[in-house]
Amino acid sequence: MCDAASMCFRIASIDLGTVSSRLLLATVEDGVIVDSNKHTVITNLGEGVDATGSLCDAAIERVTSVCREFCRKVDAFEPDAVCTTLTSAARDAKNGAVLIDALRGLGLCPQVIPGEVEAKLTFYGVAHDFEGQVIAVADSGGGSTELALGSYGAGRPLELSSVESLNIGCRRVTERFFSALPPQYGEVERAASWAAEQFGAFWAGAAERPDRLIAVGGTVTTLVAMIERMEHYDSSRVHLHRLGIQDVEACVEAMRVLDAASVANLPGVQEKRASVLLGGAVIIRELMKTGGYDELTVSENSLLAGMAATMLEALAHKGDDGFKPVVGWKPELS
Template identity: 60%
Template sequence: MLDRDGCARIAAIDLGTVSSRLSLARVRDGAIVDSEKHSVITDMGQGVDATGRFSAGAIDRVEAACRTFAEEARAFGATATCVTLTSAARDAENAEELLARLRALGLAPQIIPGEVEARLTFYGVAHDFPGERIAVADPGGGSTEIVVGTYDPRHAHLELEHVRSLDIGCRRLTDRFFTADPPAAEELADAAVWSHGQFASYWDEFADRPSRFISVGGTVTTLVSLTYELEPYDSSFVHLHGLTLEEVERQLDRMSTLTVAQIRELKGIQPKRAPMMQAGTIIIRELMRTGGYEELTVSESSLLAGMAATIDEALRGEKPVVGWTPELSE
């Protein structure tokens, strides 16, 4: 069903390792006309790297966020809602406990493979760079997806040269390497060395890397907010803003001797993101270093944008460009 402007009203919910996010979008012929986002840091992946299980608290937090999201979707008049879960859910042996709670809310949750996550993210980002060969990275809480490719909207053609999902993210890195608060210099160095090796294995496969490198996710948007001390946060300023390697290194140096409590007080940060910011910034820095990039472009059009376009394609009976068909609830 379309609204009077000919738009489908769509709700996309992405349940990540750190954040649970909702996008309420009006989509016409595959293009997002307008959207409203709501993000809650639920830290679903806390402890998963060590235990292989979701904690009871994490399940409760995600269920509470999704109950609110479902209410917002109904109020918005969404004709279809899609829910995806990513890295932490792929790792947790008790993921079915969370999925059952979400189904009880009337949702149809799907745990998606890393490659599908990467394709959706690239598709969401690439709409802003039609026909341009780009590299896109999505450093999350439990995994980082990296894709090189091109999207031609004139022919709805997505050409992906190399898609990789790596088990490295800010929550995983924090849990694996940091024991002190603030982390010891050796802990920061070990995390950087390990991250460097993970990303070098991807970039070393390319003799001809794209000139434009784009990153999405809470860490990189927060780095822009910290650099410019944005209060309140301004998504229109952050979207498609450039962030240099020098600026990333400056923020990492600034945080390296701070406790989590002190990082929470920095102007421009979302307080609940503070425990993972040092690890997340190391990941961004090593992505840029190994890729040979002195600057990246920050995008807010991430997996949620790719989901919205894909849901619209499914509703119109078209074969999804990304090669993945979403499960939908009304």
């Protein structure tokens, strides 16, 4: 562990999403991350949730198994605090308590966070790279897309003009609209229309439309890897990469005639993400079209980074009952 008196902390944050389970181990000195390791495993927690409203036994076991390995890494790291969050799939599932109990059995303190909190945490994590700029941040996941518009500057609260969580995600779109891969005639168009209607309503009701759109999540990072034909994923080439709408459209057109195995054979695509990547690309395209963006900036920072920053606030103000985090949400630390 670090010496708290010198404002040095080790933190571990776990995010259990609809498609991926992720772990961040970070050492922070005086508010700056000086060393970090991120582990991502595609666990597909949201398998079948859109249709059944329940987490399936296999998905619960996959996530629990991965978290068991995460806990071993956490124990070896010896952090000052651990925070565990669950998002869209857990919000939607009527049997989410089964997974929560399994996670508690591993010694974790899981929190199912509302979509608005998820959006704020993601914005907080992303905005550190765009301090003082008015930006739009979109986190397109497996079950939902979080949108937040505003700005952030060190030492002051988030200034957000619009925050919303929409139930539009790559797994939800795939399971709801595609009868198979490749999709049948008209299925891509119906999925696109459904997403466009909801995104269009969001942009129409937004107080502003920032000049810059930042996107996070496995879909956009994979699209960059695909376009750049990466044999091995290189986060330094992905972070802050500018992705044009024509590039996204080209990816949609390439994948719409392929089965999952063929998508997996494309450069930069993980086999476990292949079945939901087309749905994710359609979502990103419609997000950009309805918002009037010809390009977006891809960020490797995300909910995990926002969680880490919020955990640091909580550790620095430990014992202060009047403490109010920047995002307005207090993490439960273990």
